[in-house]
Amino acid sequence: MPKKVDHDARRREIADAVLRLVAAEGLEAVSLRHVAAEAGISMGAVQHYFRSKDEMLAFALETQARRREERIVRQLSAAGRPPTVRELFRVAALEVLPISEESRADYTVGLAYFIRALREPRIAELIVSGGPALHGYFGEQLAKAQRAGEVVDGVDVSQETLVFWSVVDSQSTAILLGERTAEAAVATVDYYLDRLFTVARSQVTI
Amino acid sequence: MPKKVDHDARRREIADAVLRLVAAEGLEAVSLRHVAAEAGISMGAVQHYFRSKDEMLAFALETQARRREERIVRQLSAAGRPPTVRELFRVAALEVLPISEESRADYTVGLAYFIRALREPRIAELIVSGGPALHGYFGEQLAKAQRAGEVVDGVDVSQETLVFWSVVDSQSTAILLGERTAEAAVATVDYYLDRLFTVARSQVTI
DNA sequence: CGGGATACGATGCGATCGCATTGTAAACGA
DNA sequence: TCGTTTACAATGCGATCGCATCGTATCCCG
Incomplete structure (x- = not known):
């Protein structure tokens, strides 16, 4: 006891x-x-x-x-409950990007472990395990937007979801390196969303 | 002496x-x-x-x-000399993706240094310094393709170049983690190029 | 009111680390 | 030919590391 x-x-x-x-x-x-x-x-x-x-x-x-x-x-x-899926994607990106001190620390920790994962399968498993749920949820949301006619033609929801998180991830690392500013990274995300959704970007800024 | x-x-x-x-x-x-x-x-x-x-x-x-x-x-x-800019982008992606043992080692080394760069400005400087040249070259090529009418409407060459390398980088890390296969990663790159260029993908496979 | 399990604190061991020091053999200029 | 410089090799130092061991204080159960 x-x-x-x-x-x-x-x-x-x-x-x-x-x-x-x-x-x-x-x-x-x-x-x-x-x-x-x-x-x-x-x-x-x-x-x-x-x-x-x-x-x-x-x-x-x-x-x-x-x-x-x-x-x-x-x-x-x-x-x-963002009015459009586009805004949902944007809110998610803003939350993941290492902008606040809290999310910056989070991302730094994740990156530090990532390297170790290259040589230690146990760590890799922990990192990879979170992927499918995230990918699945945003894939569903994008499919919903597609049915609502909010998405441009020629989009494969599964592949496009990967592209979306690619942009967010890469911009995150660029911010951490000091290669890009948070504003520039958000601008790139907005540009990407411009080319994905038919609905215009909202007026909300960071 | x-x-x-x-x-x-x-x-x-x-x-x-x-x-x-x-x-x-x-x-x-x-x-x-x-x-x-x-x-x-x-x-x-x-x-x-x-x-x-x-x-x-x-x-x-x-x-x-x-x-x-x-x-x-x-x-x-x-x-x-690939006949189209689209193929140039594809060849570049295939070369950077950690597919061959050589490029895999390259990418692993790059990642290892990247982590250190988060806390050591001298290393960060070395990594960041290579960025503009790469971005500039592919930006120019994309602009050339745009003038030739090979690119879809609504593309900002500078931002889009960032998105392109984002996709390649993120797929690279996914391969190293064992999260995705090389074939799946290439398929995502091809999907992305589908949505960027008006010219169809070539028949060449990896 | 013992006795075993739990929760530590203290300490030592062997390995490894970056770096400094020292010694030495070889090449070259004066 | 002699001294300086270069190119190593060998070794020692202090620090740090993960981990094992040991002692002890505390608590629950019977």
């Missing part, structure tokens, strides 16, 4: 410390000692809750992915 | 060892000792040619970028 501490809560606290470190100093700055210091506990405590560093990193990534998804869903519903 | 060895050639040999290590085991596997072993020389020799590890990594990245550019230019000219 456990003592009085909440095991899962403690793990989440440690994961938070990991994510703060990754966002601020990169994955290579994550060591058991640093994490312990960031979380304000001893190194032994960290070891107590995670059998290895890899397990800790994987758990932190899962935590981050879950939080990010919740945040996006919350933002989309808080956007008050 | 130097001895009989070619200083620059030696630096390039070491850079090759670095790039092999990065492609095979990631940037975190690059240490002075590993590089020395990979290059078949002593650690002291490596230190002799590079004052610090960071300088060595930066030089290796420059070497890789130069090689990659040369390889793409060679492929484009070896493609025998």
Whole structure:
């Protein structure tokens, strides 16, 4: 039987410390000692809750992915049911683009893990697993818009959804690199939406 | 006065060892000792040619970028002057997508450095510096196609060039993650080109 | 009121890291 | 020919790493 501490809560606290470190100093700055210091506990405590560093990193990534998804869903519903699918796409892009400090940290963390995923199938699995749901939802929305006549001719909803997220992802990385400004990235997204939807862009700016 | 060895050639040999290590085991596997072993020389020799590890990594990245550019230019000219701009874009995409073992290694190296660039402005500068030339060239080609009436209406050549490379980049990462196959990625690129050019896709397959 | 399970904290071990230092053999200019 | 410069090789240093071990305090159950 456990003592009085909440095991899962403690793990989440440690994961938070990991994510703060990754966002601020990169994955290579994550060591058991640093994490312990960031979380304000001893190194032994960290070891107590995670059998290895890899397990800790994987758990932190899962935590981050879950939080990010919740945040996006919350933002989309808080956007008050956009009148058109075009605006839904735009709101989603604005939420994913690393514009706010929060989404910037999110994206930095995701990228840091992405590299590791190239050589560690377990991490790759975690990253890839979120894809189909996202792709499916926006594909359905685009199909709905297509039936409503809001989409230009010659569009394959599945392929086009991939193109949409390609633009958002690439512009995100360009922002993080300092290659492009947030305004320029949004302008590119709007240009892309211009060529996808028949309905004009709204007057709302960032 | 130097001895009989070619200083620059030696630096390039070491850079090759670095790039092999990065492609095979990631940037975190690059240490002075590993590089020395990979290059078949002593650690002291490596230190002799590079004052610090960071300088060595930066030089290796420059070497890789130069090689990659040369390889793409060679492929484009070896493609025998594609008759249409659409085919030029397709050839470029096929060359950049991590399909062959060579381009796969190239892309892995690029990604590894990209992450580091998020926190090291010097690396970011090296990566960003290659952008304008690439963007400019393909923008010009797209403008030429536009004047020739090979492009659909409503295209902004500058923005559209960004979208094109967005698609190629994102599909590249999807391939590396194992999220998509090379064939699926090429199909998405072809779909995108379908919606950009008025001329039909050629019969050439990968 | 023991006893086992849980929750740590402290410490040590072996490996690896970047880098500095030192030694040495070879080539070239004066 | 002699001294300077170049091209290494070898080694040591201090720091950091993940992880294992050990001691101990605390709590729940019987």
